[in-house]
Amino acid sequence: MNTNLTKTYRGRLAPSPTGYLHLGHARTFLIAAQRAREHNGTLVFRNEDLDPQRCRQQFVNAMIEDLRWLGMNWQEGLDCGGPFAPYAQGERRDFYLSAWRRLRDGGWIYPCVCSRKDLALAASAPNDDDEPIYPGTCRLRNDAKQFAEPKGVNWRFRVPDGESVGFEDLHLGTQRYLAGRDFGDFVVWRRDDVPAYQLAVVVDDEEMRISEVVRGADLLKSTARQILLARALKYASPDYFHCDLVRDQTGQRMAKRHDSASIRHLRESGYSREEVLNQIEQLS
Secondary structure, eight states: OOOOTTOOOOOEEOOOOSSSOOOHHHHHHHHHHHHHHHOOEEEEBOOOOOOTTTTOOHHHHHHHHHHTTTTOOOOOOTTBBTTTOOOOOGOOOHHHHHHHHHHHTTTTEEEOOOOHHHHHHOOOOSSSSSSOOOOOTTTOOOOOOOOOTTTTEEEEOOOOOTEEEEEETTTTTEEEEBBBBBBEEEEEEOOOOOOOOOHHHHHHHHHHTTTTTEEGGHHHHHHHHHHHHHHHHTTOOOOOEEEEOOOOOTTOOOOOTOOGGGGHHHHHTTTTTTHHHHHHHHHO
């Protein structure tokens, strides 16, 4: 991991336009912006609009407007351009295809034809992440190089079972996960021909020269996956700073379904910028 303190700092804001940003998002993004300022660095705004079924242009517009309204500024991004454009993942398919080919040719990934029903019936308990541990049904397939394009099947990254994947988080300290136990072979390209989150962010962070990733602690396990992907692609992993999660009154992690806590709702309800920032500060 690159921990050279003299390097040029490049951070990023990477929201997904699947709903309105809430107070928890805003707190994480404000921390990212603060760290970029402290390091006299560059902040990049990237639109992670991979999912065509859930992403909406109205949410793209709203997240830019709402973050600007909060007083946030970035030096590169969707609305202002920069040397590593385009800054929308939906326009960066060629980068992801190039990485997919490298993984395919290196034997790191394999095609998987298991259905959701197959996985639901598999004798493996889901973990606390958004992806259950894959039972390995298609793992021994060796026909990856016969595929000229990724569409039509899921493509999974073959994790090194039993390997401990660790990193030093700049906020939460030492983190360690065991491949094959804490997470299994994960999807890097979906059968509907959409690159998966894990692959896209690793490629974009490399291509955009991101030196530090600031995001929520719900993505700690994803970081372990992404470190493995970066290693396979011969990338240097960025540093990581995972923020504490913001929870609602019931203890559940705040999500985009909490519309009453969205920046857009608070703005339309007449809250001032200072009042919203005060609410965000109280979450710390």
